[in-house]
Structures are given as C-alpha cells and as structure tokens.
Amino acid sequence: MKNIPVAILGATGYTGAELIRLIEGHPHFDIAHLAAHSQAGKKAGEVLPGLSGAIAELMLATADAAIPDAVQLVFTALPHAAAAKSVKTAIDAGKRVIDLSADFRHQDATAYKAAYGIKHPHPELFSSAVYGLVEHARARIAKADLVANPGCYPTSTLLPLIPLLNANILDDAPIIVDSKSGTSGAGRSAKADLLYCEINESVKAYGMPRHRHAWEMEEWALGFGGRKVRVRFVPHILPMTRGMLTTLHLTGDKPESWHQLLYNTYRGERFVRLLTEGRLPSTAGVSGSNRCDIGLAVLGEREAVVVSCLDNLLKGAAGQAVQNANIMFALDEGLGLSEHALWP
Amino acid sequence: MKNIPVAILGATGYTGAELIRLIEGHPHFDIAHLAAHSQAGKKAGEVLPGLSGAIAELMLATADAAIPDAVQLVFTALPHAAAAKSVKTAIDAGKRVIDLSADFRHQDATAYKAAYGIKHPHPELFSSAVYGLVEHARARIAKADLVANPGCYPTSTLLPLIPLLNANILDDAPIIVDSKSGTSGAGRSAKADLLYCEINESVKAYGMPRHRHAWEMEEWALGFGGRKVRVRFVPHILPMTRGMLTTLHLTGDKPESWHQLLYNTYRGERFVRLLTEGRLPSTAGVSGSNRCDIGLAVLGEREAVVVSCLDNLLKGAAGQAVQNANIMFALDEGLGLSEHALWP
C-alpha cells in the first residue's frame, strides 16, 4: 500500500508537534506539507526540538501557501476562526479535513457565537462536519470529509457521561464538571501568565463564569446522550505539562449499577479503559497514550463520583485526530497510537 | 518580656519543620525541646536541611522523653492516636497544648471512630478541647488549654462556607467540595506512591468513598454555620509541594449577594482575603503566607463557585497553630506569620 500524503497546518504549536510525531510513526500516512505562519521559512527542527532526521529538515510553509495536490488529508491545528478559513480552502480543493480547532464542533452559528463571541466565517460547512468523538460516531466519521475533532475537556467529560445519560438514571440537575488540566492545553504563545515561574507550584481555576467548552459539552450530551442537560463546568490549570483529569460529581438512581453501564459501553474499546470499581485513574497512567481511563466511586445512596483521565495532547487532541484519520481511511483504528503510557 | 519556652513533638515531619521555622522567627516564643521519635539522637539540622545556626545543633529527643518544666506550650505534630497520648501527658503535666493531629477535632468518640476507625484513647479530654478555626473561635481559644488545630481541607472549606451557612441562603443539598492539594500534606514517610516520579506530572483523586476530613467539615459546618449539611468531598493530590485549592460548587438564593456576605465576615481579617468579585485565587498567591484567599464567581441564577486557597503547611497547619498560640498567650495574632506569599 502506498502511503497517504497529509498536511498539517499550525505545525509548531504543541498539538501540531504531537501530530507530527504521531504521523512520523504511522505506517500509512506521510507528511507532505507543514505550515506554521509565524515560523515560516524555518526548518521544522529549528522550532520543534524533539524532531530528528528528515522531518526536522522540512521547511515550514506559510499558512496560505498552496497545499500540494497529492495531499489527501489536512489537519488544521489553528486558532478558531483562522481554522475555518483554512478548512474552507482545503475542502474546496477537494481534500478531506480533520479540524482540531473549535470551529466545526457546533452545529449552528448561534451556539458558536455564544461560546466564541464571533460570527462564524463559514457556517455553510456546518452541515457537512462530523463531530469526531470516535467511540460514539464511527460510522459517520468513516464517510466524512470534514471531521471536527472534539475538545479536550469535552472528550474527558462526554466519554464517562454519555452511557449514564443514555441509561436515563441521572437526576434532572446540573452536571458538575470539575476539571484539572496540564498547561500544554493553553498553547505555546508567549504569555506572561504561562511562564514557568507563574505556573509552577500553583493551581488556579479559570475561564469563569463560563468556559467555551461548556457549550460543546451540552451540545453533545444532547447529541450522543439524548438529554438536554445543564453543565456547570469549572476548569483548573495545574503545574504539569500534559494530562487532564475530570471529576464528575453526579447524583441519580442506583449508582452501584453505573459501573456496569460504563462497562457495557466500553468493554470492547482499545482507547477507553474502565478501572475496576473503586479504583480511580491518574493522569500519569495515560500520559503519552491515546487512552481515556475512567474510574467510579459510589459515595452514597444516590451519589457517585466519576473520574476520567486522558492526555490532553493525545486523546484530547492529536491522538483522537489520528484515530479519526484511521477511520476515515478505513485503516486499523489504533495505527500509530499507543495504548500504553510513557510511564513514569 | 521574657520569651515563652515551647516544645514541638513530631519535629521532623513537614509540619513540624514548618513549626520550627515559624517559632524561630517569632519574637516571643523560644524552642526549648524538640522530639522526633524515629530520628532521636540526631541533631535537628541533620534531618531538616533548611535549618541553620543554633537550632540546627539541637538534639532531637524521643517522643516519650520528659518535656522540660519551663515549657508552657506544647505543639503535637504526630500521627493520630499517638498524638492523643502525648497530649494527655502534656496536659497532665500542666502544659497548654496545640494539637495538630485530628485527635481532638471531634466532639465525641463516635464521630472520631466513624472517621478514623479506632477507639479514641482519651475521650475524657474532648470536653476541654477547643476547635481552633481562628476567625470563628477567638474567645474560646484565648482561654483554652487544649486547642485542636483544624485540618487543612476543613480550614479551606469552612472559611468560605460558614458565612454562607450563617446567612441561610444555600439550598438544602449536599455541599460539593472538590479539593486539590500539594503533596506535602501527605507527610514525610517513605511510601512508594509518594516518590517524586510517581507524583510528578500526575494528578489523581484519592480517599474515596469518604476522606476523614469530610466528618470534620460536617461537624464544624454545624458548629460554626449552624446547619446540618451533607458534604460530598473529593480530594485530589497534585504535583506541587505546597498549596491547597478548594472549589465549592454551590447553589442557593441570590448568589450575586454572596460576595458581600463574605466581605462582611472577613473584612477586618489579616489572614483571610476576599478577592474582588470574579477574580479567583491561585495557590502561588498564598504559598509561604498564613493567608486564605477566597474568590467567588457567579455562574447562573442560583449557582456560584467559591474557590479558596491556602498553604497547607501554614494556614492549613503550622501557621494556624502559631496564630492559635498567639491568641492563647494574648499576643498580637499575627506575630511570626507572614501576610505576603513567597512569590514566585
């Protein structure tokens, strides 16, 4: 089989870097084009210290440079709004696209505007975009030309939540989502509040009163879980590079039966692992892997806490994107992805 | 004024070390005796690398060595159960005591047994113990011979919660307490799961289904807040040495009025700081200080998140203990304590 040429736009952010690493280790995709607007003209290896060999020598193109004709799949790892424009260009050029920004995670421009505060530049593409939460959307992903790769917080929230919503056993109360994220999720731009000395030895909540991902969670809790819920979401930033842990504080019927519900949904999944009841996951257990680990502890008669962990750059971004790519091209879904963490 | 001689039992754990540092910098207390059972016979400076000068040369006594007659105040920074025995001995010898363990934080042996799983060795002392949550118990502390220094999680939870309970505006629902703690709270014993490489770059929840501090929170929510509440408490351990952040997910009447309630309670306090509405604290902002910082964000019509931060070794342990000691000896409450963080 001849390899499939791909392009990565936004190649020098943390998500872009992770995409490069994954594609480099993938047996059936090849990188044919890397764009990184602010670094254009440099070699990839000058900006990304982890790269070696030929890929490190590849010249970075500008964001608007033409993508080679041979490229079949484009990954866009760009800020929102900028992403939509590149997606439009790529789709018009006949490429398939996996967009890692938030631009196509919503199904209409109103929700997008509520979350992002701007008018969407290309709402005409909404109808063709598939929300790529892999374990719940495989059939649609396989046929999609445009996959919206889910956000990290929504992935860590929706995976444990959807089976419980589908079982219709949760109380009709807001879903409390308390998330803790490593700092790489905040991106690579030179902001004073992301300096080492500001983040190290510190934790804080941010994004109040409503983080953008709350809308995404609600939209797809309805989309996949079939229930209109209110999500009360409080994210925190932690002194670590990778990793995301989401704590769901839930109430409902028979929490002692929820472990089985989760088990039934995910037992065949390679990249969602349910821990034995009472055991709770750590982010170290998934770092470097494409896994989402889920644990559940029953706290009382109608109360449980469900905890999920994933690597925000992998199952929360580049890893799920490659999983989507594998499905789009009818490849083994796990190609190029690790089930095991880089531990310690 | 002649200085007051004090003793510290359990001097070589992290809390004991912090007590030594604070007393060394205190103008009216002097260290007359240090005990540390497993390290007895060594000099303090051999076990505690941060100490210098005369105190570093002081020999560590065994836990059961007699405390010098001149000592007026004993700090016990020992494991629970062991602490109670040392407290009893010290009280019988006519000393005043500040116990940093959990042994006297409960008012009856039943609650203690529920939380700690053992029969309390000296329940006869319960009636004389005062729960030293300073801002809400000054008058009783001043006269106490035995102060139970509050736990770190309960301090970070009760300080923001009490004014809201007193105002009787919270819904009659469980209080959701999602806490994040630095690793020093887990103590200095050589356990594999506390190794650097196990904690670094990782976060996890622990202590399920019910951490011991949940009982303490409920007991004193009632004691100071006047309401019987159910606390749903989920603590997490973080890759940082110091710092504790507690996120309270609350519902109730008119959350837009809560900031004023907190302000009214704490406006004159040196060691509780309320941030302007909408701003949320970070643990870096309190690390090395005796402060508890509180922030509030209204999330919806009846929803708010209240976040508190403190240094678990200071306001969460040794700092509050010194604050208690100042009150017991009618000294300025802030002596030997810093309002400012060691930042960065």
Next chain:
Amino acid sequence: MKNIPVAILGATGYTGAELIRLIEGHPHFDIAHLAAHSQAGKKAGEVLPGLSGAIAELMLATADAAIPDAVQLVFTALPHAAAAKSVKTAIDAGKRVIDLSADFRHQDATAYKAAYGIKHPHPELFSSAVYGLVEHARARIAKADLVANPGCYPTSTLLPLIPLLNANILDDAPIIVDSKSGTSGAGRSAKADLLYCEINESVKAYGMPRHRHAWEMEEWALGFGGRKVRVRFVPHILPMTRGMLTTLHLTGDKPESWHQLLYNTYRGERFVRLLTEGRLPSTAGVSGSNRCDIGLAVLGEREAVVVSCLDNLLKGAAGQAVQNANIMFALDEGLGLSEHALWP
C-alpha cells in the same frame, strides 16, 4: 516471521516498565514472562499504571520462577549482584541475555570490586560479556549471548568523548564530567530522600567522592577511545522525572575542529544527533526518544564544552537494550524505538 518470545526480570522498576512498553510496541518481540520478586502474584497492570490490555493482565512471577523454554532472550533489570545470579541461570538455560545492571560492564573482578565494593558472584562470565555501547560495538553485539547494557552516565559521557579520544587531541588532564540527571535514574524503591517533596524544587550533587559509574567511564574510554584517562565525575539529581545532561569541560588542540570529528563519527547514526555548532541540546529534545543529542561550543583557544542529552530510561537504559536486542537478532536496529521525542 514468527515473533521472538522474551522475558523481563525486574519488570516493575522504572527501567522494567519502560522495557515492557518498548517490547509491547515492537513488531518482532513478544513478552512471554515477567518477573518482579516483591510484587509476584499481582497482575502487571496493578503495579504499572501505564499498561493496558492483555499485558496489564499478565501475572508477575517471582525472580526465581522458571523462565519458559520458548523464551530466547532475557532482559535483566535487577540490582547488581542479584542480576549476575539471574544472568547465570539464564545463560545456563541456553538463553541470550541483555543485562541492564552493572554486573557485566567491567572486564575483570578487580574493577568491579573497586566500583561496587563486593566480590563478583560470577566472574567466569566476564569473558563472554560484550559491552553494548551500540554505535561502537555492533559487530560484537551481533554475536553475543550476553550483552552488558551500558550505564546511563557512561553512555552520555562516552558517546561524545570517544571520537575526541580517538583523534588524540585532548590534553593529558583529567576529563571533567558534570552530569545532571532526572530522578527516575534513582529507581523506584521507597526511600525518604526520593519523596516528591524532597526532590521537587531542589538540585544537589551526590555520590562523592567517586560515583560507581566513574570506573565504567574510564574502562571504556580506554576500551573504545584507546586512552587511559582519569575521569573526574560529579553527578547531580534534578527535579524532573526523565532526562540526563552531561557537560564535558575539555581542553586540547584546535577545539574548532572537534565538531567535524564528532560529525565524522556519527553522521550516519539514527540515534546520535550532532547539533549544528554552537547550539546546545536540552533533555526535553530527547525525552521519550532513543536519541543522544550532542552539542559543542568552543570557549577559547584550547577550550570547549561538549554537552550531551539522552533519556536515561531509553538511550540510557531500556532503549539501548532494545537497540542491542535488535542487533543480536539481526533486525533493523531502530525497530520499536522512536527517533522523535515526546515533546513537550
């Protein structure tokens, strides 16, 4: 091609864990046996949180349990002395062995005794052991039944040093080796001085007056570099999990020509990368990869500093072991190993 069954003894330390991860991702080796004495009877996944799937379910054997007949290659990741005994047993059973301990890194019992302070239990095996510094010993490794996998500090020192020794341009003075290592190199045993709170936010030198690896460096500086040198080695432990950086402070003839010497030696190598002159490597640039990055800066007329970086668990341990295994079984040397770092 049918896969080659391998065994890992000492499977639950950090090096053992990394070996499992690498072999799991390797196309031609399969894990047939895992031993971990203190954890025997548990499943691998209970002790190693990063593992998933079938390997996580594999039961851990005792150290002295019989290795299945089918196993062709045994990795020993055990403490020194214990390793030698297991190596002997495996060799006697007709297995090929890669020993990651220090037991066969020396060519005679005298040097071993000087470095490790004990009598070697199986000196009769010295003559058959090959020191597996891959880039300088391929031919011998290919034929070896027993490969002594080099230490992390010696690998990071010898790779940059050997070409300069061979060129005979260094002054006849001690080689000053100032190394900085992540904490995972100190192993996974529950020691108080390896606790998170003792390592975090701290750096110290250790192992004085002479760390064991100094003898190993001198023996193989002679072995591969052809010169008897004195190594003055000072290692430091750093608050990070993985990564090792070695700074060589060197004097000699025409340091402006040394970059070319290094280039000539390593230009064809996949896992040794020479940075362009004046650029210096970081450990982040190699973490998760099997690379050793080398940089050189000329400081004066006869002075240069040469800096090397590697991941102590990969090129410094498990990665080089797999590289050796590939050579022993005539496979592509890079199978199962990454050239790119997991960055950030």
Next chain:
Amino acid sequence: MKNIPVAILGATGYTGAELIRLIEGHPHFDIAHLAAHSQAGKKAGEVLPGLSGAIAELMLATADAAIPDAVQLVFTALPHAAAAKSVKTAIDAGKRVIDLSADFRHQDATAYKAAYGIKHPHPELFSSAVYGLVEHARARIAKADLVANPGCYPTSTLLPLIPLLNANILDDAPIIVDSKSGTSGAGRSAKADLLYCEINESVKAYGMPRHRHAWEMEEWALGFGGRKVRVRFVPHILPMTRGMLTTLHLTGDKPESWHQLLYNTYRGERFVRLLTEGRLPSTAGVSGSNRCDIGLAVLGEREAVVVSCLDNLLKGAAGQAVQNANIMFALDEGLGLSEHALWP
C-alpha cells in the same frame, strides 16, 4: 526609631517582588514608592498575587516619576543600561542607591562593554560604586552611596572561591564553574522559551561561549582574591523556580586542608554556612533564606569539588540587597532576612 522610607524601581519583576516582601517584613524600612513602567497605574496587588494588605493597594508609578523627597534609599531592579540612568537620577537627587542590575558591578567601561556589548551611559559613577559582596566588603558598603549588588552566579562562585584564592593554593589553571539555576533568574518577561511547557522536565546549558557573569567573576576574583584567574563558566537552566547550585571543579595543593580555610573565613557568618566535610548542600536547604551553603568533597590527591547553593532571588539578589541596606544604615545585618529555608 522612625522608619526609613525606601523606593523600589522595577517593582514587578521577580526580584522587585522579593524586595517588596522583604521590606514589608523589615522593622526599620518602609516602602514609600514603587515604580514599574509597563504596569504603571495599576495597584501592586493586581500584578503581584502574593501581596496583601495596604502594600497591595499601592499604585505603581512610571519609571520616570519623581521619587518622594523623604525617600533615603532607592533599590533599582531594572534591566542594565536602564538601571544606570535611574541610578544617576537618584544619586543626583541625593539618595543612596542599591543597584541590582549589572551596571555598576564593573570598575571600568571596558570590562562592561566586553560583557554587555554597549557603551556605559554613566561611567562617571564607577568610582563611587562599591561591589556589595557583603562578607568581603562590609566597611566600604557602610560608607557607600551607591552599592552594586552582585550577580547571582558571581555570588555563588566568589563566596567559596575567595578563601581558596587568598590562600594561594589553587593551580594556575582555569577555574571551572558549572552552575545550575532555577528559572526565576531569567526574569518575568513573556518569552516563548520561558513558558512552563518549555522549561518543565528539561535542563539545558545556555549563554555560550561566554555568559556575562564570567567577566564579573574574574574581576572580583582578582578584587577580593588577589589573583588574576581565567573562569570557564557554563550555566544551566533547571525546571525549578528558585535556587542556584554552583559546582567548582578545582585542583591545587592539599585539598584536604581547604575545608579548614573555608571554615576560617566564614565561621562567624550568619548567611554563609559551611557543611561538615563530605556533605554537599541542596538548593532546597536554602530556598527562602538568605543563606549560601557551601560543601566540599575531596576527590583525589590534588582535586576537590566545592559546591555552593543559594536562593537566586535572595542571597543572589534581593536578600543580599537588604543585607547591604542594613549595613549602609548601620542596622543589624540580618534584619528582615531569614537564616532558615522555607522547607519543603
């Protein structure tokens, strides 16, 4: 005694923040003026999260705002060149000045130009500046109107080196200085290479072929040690906020006698601590204190390694500045400074 009003220019960098904390805790200095050009018009507490109380409410002035007449002492914590201009203005206004920049650490414009690459704006002030390496310059500091506060690397190098130079027992060879610094030394500006995710889990050497502080070391090795030496200095940046460790690789006569030489020099000092022979310091042991800890290990007949540790923001910057201020105003030298570390 009435308190002495002081001003801090460059108040919102890490060194400025530390100066504020120290002066706030000082019994005889009061902050009367804070300037921070880029943040002017904000309150100090908005930019510095660690501050509380009245100082947090103080408005930040522009760099060129007039300093109140009452101010007797000005601390300049500004970038080089900018500092010289502010120093000139303050001196002309009759203030005494402690300059924490590099602008007055050299005794002539040639050395300054070699190190900093620019023409010095006020060379006329060189003759009146005193290099404030406290333990070796007390008498001159007491009378100075302008003290040049030493750099962090030079302080950590000169303190252990001067006694050995004075004893004239070191070989006539370059002094090899291998330093490791926490990241706060790099300042608070928003640079991409100082982002949390770039520094965390990484170490690298930088500043080659010659860091600016090498000239400063040589100038004062001559000034205080009486010997013209060549310093071969290689600094490294580490994933920690505070702390600096310097490893001196030295050769000379009778290294077994050097510990005594160091002891003789520093035995009466509060802020320089010599560890017992063979013990080596850690940065955790000095973090938060104004101490420099020194350890020595003899490696061979004519070889020793001397290791020093200090907190780069304290003894390496703001702490030594306050020590200088105490001397200038004839106060107890240790006022407002801690001998004990904030440990852990």
